[in-house]
Amino acid sequence: MENIISVFWLVPVASLIALGMALYFYFQMKKEDEGTPRMREIAQHVRKGAMAYLKQQYKIVAVVFIVLAVVFAVMAYGFQMQNPWVPFAFLTGGLFSGLAGFFGMKTATYASARTANAARKSLDGGLRIAFRSGAVMGLTVVGLGLLDIALWYIILNAAGVNSLITITTTMLTFGMGASTQALFARVGGGIYTKAADVGADIVGKVEADIPEDDPRNPATIADNVGDNVGDVAGMGADLYESYCGSILSTAALGATAFAFNPVMQIKSVIAPMVIAAVGIFLSLFGIFLVRTKEGATMKQLLRSLGVGTNISAALIAVASFAILYLLGIDNWVGVSFSVVTGLLAGVIIGQATEYYTSHSYKPTQKISEASKTGAATVIIKGVGTGMISTMVPVVTISVAILLSYLCANGFQFEVTAENLSRGLYGIGIAAVGMLSTLGITLATDAYGPIADNAGGNAEMSELGEDVRKRTDALDALGNTTAATGKGFAIGSAALTALALLASYIEEIKEAVARLAEAGSQHMQEVLAKIQDIPSFMDYFQVNLMNPKVIVGVFVGAMAAFLFSGITMGAVGRAAEDMVQEVRRQFREIKGILEGKGTPDYKRCVEISTRSAQREMIFPSLLAIIIPIIVGVVLGVAGVLGLLVGGLAAGFTLAIFMSNAGGAWDNAKKMVEEGHFGGKGSECHKATVVGDTVGDPFKDTSGPSLNILIKLMSMVSIVMAGLTVAFV
């Protein structure tokens, strides 16, 4: 027991080291030269716009958080529907998730001009700065995540909460805070960035025939601000939520699965945290492996990035065996194989993503080729490819679910209480394994937008074609390595959502227990009938012929489509406003297209900001309200139907949208590289239409779906008390 508790201290230590290293990389980056006065000026414009937007967004989100916290407080203190820690845990989750986005974005906005400046000299110089700045984001996310987890674990233990089940389910509510923050960040940021991007592309590229990020385009600054608030801050909050969600849900599963044995229970609660802590060290190791030699070729750089992420992933697989053995986890070999299953699934999904979205492969090449017959066939092909691309990830995740489940429970398929709990723990820990090296995988992901912004800065500062070419190459480099990271993120989201289903069941039991303790005769009887998962399923009739379950599945599938439809519509509306504004400026400001008049960048920034803030509220609230309504109307059976339906349809829809969007983007790049007539040709215009349609697919609706799925689970968990009141 003593040993285990001392191992736990690895967790806060690793988190502080991560934060320390993030700070170190940050200051290292700040020491670099920001370039010419023009470069500084543009960087400052972008930084100011981004920070101003984020402040506005946080203000609105703060209102939502205060309202929800009050609701939780009333539920906890007024009606004993929740335990007293919930409102506070919820608030810290939101706060830390927001901070992760904020720090990541701050770094990115300082790094872009510096990256562009370094790229004036060499490719590898640009890579070094951009990658290290991406690492700041990666390390901040994992550092803050583990810190929040460690703090709450310490606080709840110190406060004398005895039951590990109560501790872990309470901690899950800070996951809800993180999810809520993440959804707002993804949706708001996603609308912001795509309104600007779509608007800038339509008028600039298609109508006025000027290049991307051209300073004559009034929407350029807004577009670059958008990359930061959407792709950086949004992604930071998103992955913070995924990271914490996987660890917390696995800990909660461990607490239930091994409730019969206190020592094993505490071990299994700590195990995911320790794996994550070791993952931080391995990420750091991987980050330092990414070395860039003076004058390195693209291929060498790509290898260097790949080596860093792959070695970290391979090492965590090996380390899991050691950690689980040393902790003395029951069936440690099997559970370790669950981790390996998860990692392999992430790699396969990543490879499949790359196959379907990179123009090195047939599917995207065919989309590009379809431009010969116009924009319509580009769209038709892209939609078709995106839908077909769902097969490999779904089959992979299905096999991973079955294998990680079976490995962890010793290949027992029969759904008994013990087999289920152990198997579910395996599914959870597979997700933890996938995300444990987030420190480095996020670095390869976050440096993409930094390189992209560096390109924007170079273009606007008129640094010349060769600098732009280098930043484009950096961006393309990132897309390739980021595929694996995205595979891990998507795969872990599905596994975590599954683990959260089990947490929901546990939370319902806790809620029933609270009411039973408070003296309800009925609840005492219910409690006796729902002691383990199979009897729980039986009591609440959560089987597939119960019409409540079926209706829940229907509503879950619909929720995913409805949510995507609303966010697509929001981008459409906002982009139209932007197009009208840019057209107005081209018409009214004299000499703007000759580079003599100054565009009114600020108006465009304002339009994006206003649209994003107005449009993000409704879809985000929907994600919170739907599970509450389903819970009250259809009860526990309906909610589980909702969550499973939402998970399956949402996961598939998210992959379709992300991959279709990615493929359109690269189909356009392929034409821009000189195929099918190259830039300015009819084929180029057709692929630009595809890319523009793909923008909200891949950067607004698609990625938001992953959060939607988990937020609906989190809301169900936190609102379990309300559902039970209607049982």
Added chain:
Amino acid sequence: MENIISVFWLVPVASLIALGMALYFYFQMKKEDEGTPRMREIAQHVRKGAMAYLKQQYKIVAVVFIVLAVVFAVMAYGFQMQNPWVPFAFLTGGLFSGLAGFFGMKTATYASARTANAARKSLDGGLRIAFRSGAVMGLTVVGLGLLDIALWYIILNAAGVNSLITITTTMLTFGMGASTQALFARVGGGIYTKAADVGADIVGKVEADIPEDDPRNPATIADNVGDNVGDVAGMGADLYESYCGSILSTAALGATAFAFNPVMQIKSVIAPMVIAAVGIFLSLFGIFLVRTKEGATMKQLLRSLGVGTNISAALIAVASFAILYLLGIDNWVGVSFSVVTGLLAGVIIGQATEYYTSHSYKPTQKISEASKTGAATVIIKGVGTGMISTMVPVVTISVAILLSYLCANGFQFEVTAENLSRGLYGIGIAAVGMLSTLGITLATDAYGPIADNAGGNAEMSELGEDVRKRTDALDALGNTTAATGKGFAIGSAALTALALLASYIEEIKEAVARLAEAGSQHMQEVLAKIQDIPSFMDYFQVNLMNPKVIVGVFVGAMAAFLFSGITMGAVGRAAEDMVQEVRRQFREIKGILEGKGTPDYKRCVEISTRSAQREMIFPSLLAIIIPIIVGVVLGVAGVLGLLVGGLAAGFTLAIFMSNAGGAWDNAKKMVEEGHFGGKGSECHKATVVGDTVGDPFKDTSGPSLNILIKLMSMVSIVMAGLTVAFV
């Protein structure tokens, strides 16, 4: 008992009357004048092309049917995995479904020139011919459907099959024949028509700036052939399958629900057939109500059509009370209210479809307006609108499921054996109610493509602007009234699929019983444990925490996307071939665009035919193979997960695709009516891109999904014996 048996004779009588009236309308139509020699010639071209294609398609489908029938024969006679009637029932289902499509198409190809000719004189003359020809299709479908049902019921009774459960589950296998035929017809026809349509639009409308159906366009004939093989023959086979599926699954549910009481059992088996028979009389009554006065206005015609369908629907609601009362069905009031619930749901879904796809309402107007900022925003808006439009139908069908379930079982929510069986019977009979007046609703639906083809004939025969305007008006008229029919078709598909879930459970029980009877000790034990639905669910652990179920749901959702992706891709490929061919002809045939050279229509017809035949096989086989694989690998729990996941995601995806496609179509029509610059403007080109993308959405992938869902259920049912062998 005697009474009941005599009531049954209503069924074959009604079916023969329907077929007789279809023949009468057919000969009435044939008596009309086919117009000028040019009109006759074009009509003959289209007719020949359509018949030639259909023959080709039937050849391929025949091979599939023979192979499957042999498989079933081996399973039935070699391994006792099925009863001996299955291969024959399967074949007749396919045959009759094919016949329904064939007769419908034959009529349509004779009617189009006659409609155009009548439209030369007046609008109402055109309507009369087109609508009565549509009625031929409607009556043929319901007549053949009820005939097949009545024949098998008589044969199986005469052959001394005693158990009504065996009789009804055997009859379900002819549903599988119908589904298989329908899927090939929808997919093949859908690819054919959209390849031609998309190809013709891209080169004709967008590139060469010539109007739709212009005789200078080499793809016009293929386009008009496509309307017949896709929209007419495909729709006929599709609705034949829906119609029979709803009646057969409800009969099967009745046989199980009231197994404890032989009299009640036979009553509940016959009830859906009798409702359908009475529906035929009411449809005929409605068809005769559609009277057209000489020189009637559009509004009067629309009212006339609406009166016919609405009165039929209202009367069947009233008639259901009478039928169920006279038959003496247990809780006849409740079951009748289930029918009313179904009908109301159909009306609401129809209204919602109209709201989201007609340019009389905001959503489509906004899509049209988005053309001011180009094709990309048209697509983004359309996708957004289509996704949002899933909400009302899903909520409506969810409420209908719960209400028709509760009405039929006396508002018992607890999932006991009896409550479930009775409730499910209510869900089934709600679907039967929705489709019982298919005779007239299909008439309003099928006359659309006839009017469309009449327009094509008018254009190619150069009959002048006013004739084309009248046929366009007829087409638009049909779209409005058809919305209700489509609501009924979509809604009933969801309810029928649910009813089929219960049939699957029954079939598994039958298969276990067969093996138990053959002496398997294990199966005897199993059989004892799965006597009613709740204990069945318990034994096979079909609850939402069983990973097999969850994986099944995932695969089901993915199957819907994969299938749509493949059909979208097929249309894309085929359309590209068509575009290349039309461009080649424009380039190589001299004077073609001046109307001097003759286009090579035949080559285009060949391209569509070849593409459709090549591309339809893989997706169709997929629908058959997926449930078999899932059954073998994941067993009963996995299959039920697959079917529920496929149903929920497929239903939602189908609505999204159909509505987005419909909205794009009408957004384009709105511009063509003179808004936002009218024909030939940039806005027009942008909406044509939307319409082109929407073509495969609404006419290939979307409608095929409804069949996919049911075919997967049918395959699972027929293959139950195979799944059980692995239990």
